[in-house]
Each structure stands twice: as structure tokens, then as C-alpha cells.
Amino acid sequence: MCQKSISISYKEYFRNEGLDLKDRTLLDRAKKASEGAYAPYSNFHVGAAVRLSNGEIIAASNQENAAYPSGLCAERVAILYAHAKFPEASVESIAVTASVGGQMCETPTYPCGACRQVLAESEMRSGSPIRVIIGGEKLTQTMESISALLPFTFDNLPKR
Template sequence: MKDIKIESILTVFDNLDELPKAIITLMLEAVKARDKAYAPYSKFHVGAAILLDNQEIVTGSNQENASYPSGLCAERTAAYYAGAKFPNAKMLKIAITAASQNQKTESPIPPCGACRQALAEYEVKQKEPIDIYFMGETGKVVRSKSLANLLPLVFDKSSL
């Protein structure tokens, strides 16, 4: 028997202003998408913006449903739309922001497990990492240089 150590390395920015201009622009697109979320049950609005290698920016917001499992997160909404609309484009960067109607969301909110798995599929498919930035409504922004960094033991087609 032996132990295996797994580490994730994240970069934390104190606020949006510390980011490169292109990432600020991408995050502001995610904020616009967040404002379009349909979240009457959780009151938790999430927006995502994905920069593709063809320079298109695709956005998505969470869409809830009274039958809770029927809703979809912002990250998957954006990723699936990008995959459907631009099937040959690579996802370079994704910006994610979340805000609650119940309280101020100041801590960075990472993608949920289902969204990590969905993004992992695209990262494996394109054989290149997706640069991920996430934040709450305000405050710190976290960067992960890849989805594999957030989900190190990825389940993919090689497992089937």
C-alpha cells in the first residue's frame, strides 16, 4: 500500500480589477448572463461565459424548474450551447459568477460536481485545459489553470 498526494493549485485575486483586461471582459459577460438566470426556488443566480478559440463568447445562466432535477446550471448551459453551436471550437476560458437574493455572495463559488464532470468531458475531448475563473457577486476571484486541477481523478471515456 502507498499513499498518493493530490494537490490543486489555485491563484486568488483580491478583486476583479487585478485580472487581465480580457478576463474582466469575460467575467462581465458572465455577470450579464447571471442577471438572466431563472432561479425562483433557490434565489441563487449563476452566470457563465466561455471564450472559444474562434473568439466567440458563449454565455449561460442557471435555469431552474419546479421538478428540481430538471434544471440546469449556468456552466453546463453555456458549455452545451458552445458544443452544439460551435462543435469544432475549443473552450479556452470560462468565467463564472454567482449571487444570492438572500445574502451577499462574497466568497468565490466554484462549479458544482456535475458541472466539473461536464467541463471535464470538453477538456478531455479537446486535449487542452480550460482556464477557469470563478467568483461570488463581489470580492475575490479564483483561477484554476484547468478543470483537471479541480477534478483530479476525472471519469472519462477511458474509464468505460
Template sequence: MRNTQLQIDYQICSFEELALADQKLVEAAKAACLTSYAPYSHFSVGAAAALDNGEIVCGSNQENAAYPSGTCAERCTVFYANARYPEAAVTTLAIAARTEDGSYTANPITPCGACRQVLLETEHRYGKAMRILLYGSHHTYVIASCSQLLPFQFSSDSCGW
């Protein structure tokens, strides 16, 4: 038996250090937090997707009393983008979150496991890397590909398809 190690590369930067297009996308994700329906967790998450056709699509988490019938902001956004623009790949996805007091989280939040799987499937569907911007008011993470978030992947390759 041998030990091995996995490592991901990502950048940490301030909002001001982001390219203007990335700043715009983060601002769209922050604005999407305001459309969240989160009466149970009081944790509003917004996401904004930049598509390769130039469009920006936004979504937010939508909770339901019958857990887990709600949906996360990331899946809401990506599924809407895929339905509205089925030929357009998501090139970058920005994610932001607000707490009950209305402030944005100091540290970036990351997608849940289900969202990571959906993001990975979307990346595979279009054959293009999907950059991820995880916003926090203190710093932002920039990840070159959503596959970095799910190093042991389950995909069509796993099934032999």
C-alpha cells in the same frame, strides 16, 4: 498501505488584477446572472465561455419545479457553445453568482459535481486546457485547467475507449 496526497495549484486575485480579457469575461458571466430563472433557490448563476474562435458564449442556471430537471449555468453555457460552434474549444470559463438580495457572492462559487464532469469531458473533447475563473466580489480564483477541479477523473480513458 501508504498515504499520499493530492494538491491543486490556483491563483487568488482581485478583479482588478485580472487581465482585461478575463475582466471582460467575468463581466459577461455577471451579466448572465440576470438571465437566470431561479424562482426556487433565488440563487442566480451566470457563466461565460471564451472560445478559441474569438466568440464569447453565455448561459445561466434555469430551474424547474420538477427537480432536478433544471440545469446549471456551466452546463447551459458549455452545451450551447458546443452546439453553436462545434469546432471551437472553450479556452476559459468564468462563473459568477448573485444572491436573493442582488449582490454577487463575496467568495467564489465552484461548479457542482455534474458540471465538473461535463467541463472535463469538454476539455478532453478538444484536447485543450480550459481555464476557470471563479468570481467573488472579495476575490477571484484562477484555475489553469478544469481537470484541477476533478482530480479523480472519470473519462473515456477510464473505460478503455
């Protein structure tokens, strides 16, 4: 038997103090996008904004459906639309915020497992890390790669 361990590195910013202007701008776009969420069942409004290598910012929100698993998370809506609209551009960073009942969550709300996997594959496709910015009203955390949120990815598909 061989025992191994994983450690992750991230930064915390209280009330976004000291957070880079580019990151704050992306968080603001995510927060604005969350206002467009369609969340009549959970009342949980999530916004995501991705910055692309061509300078474009794509923002999106979660979209629920009465057939519950048919809805989509903000992170996947944003990243998949970005890939469809700008297939040659890579994702450089993603910001995520959430609110409940019109009140922004105090602490970071992390992407679900499915969103983490989609982000990880996007990172693998481009060969460069995706910076992650998860914002709350009182606390924001940043990671230099999606691998901090998903160290083990599903990627054992047969090679073509």
C-alpha cells in the same frame, strides 16, 4: 500500500485587482448572464461565460424547474450550447459568478460535481486545458485547468 497526494495551484485576486482584461471581460459577461437566471425556488442566480478558440463568447444562466432535478446549471447550459453551436471550436476558458437576492456573492461559487465532469470531458475532447475563473464580489480565483477542481474524472468508458 502506496500513499500519494495531490496539490492544486490557483491564483487569488482581491476585487479583481491585477486580473487580466480578457478574464475581467469574461467575468463581466458571466455576471450579466446571471441576470437572466430563472431561479424562483432557490433565488440563487448563476452566470457562466465561455471563451472559444474562434473568439466567440457564449454566456448563459441557470434555469430551474419545479421538478427540481430537471433544471440546469449555468456552466452546463453555456458549455453544451457552445459545443452545439460551434462544434469545431474548443473551450479556452470559463468564468462563473453567482448572486443571491440580487447581491453578488462575496467569494467564489464553484461549479457542482456534474458541471465539473462536463467541463473535464470538454477539456479531454479538445486536448487542451480550460482556464477557470471563479468570481466573487471581493475575491476571484483562477485555475489553469479544470483538473484543479476535479482531479479524478469519470472516463473509464469502453473505447470505440
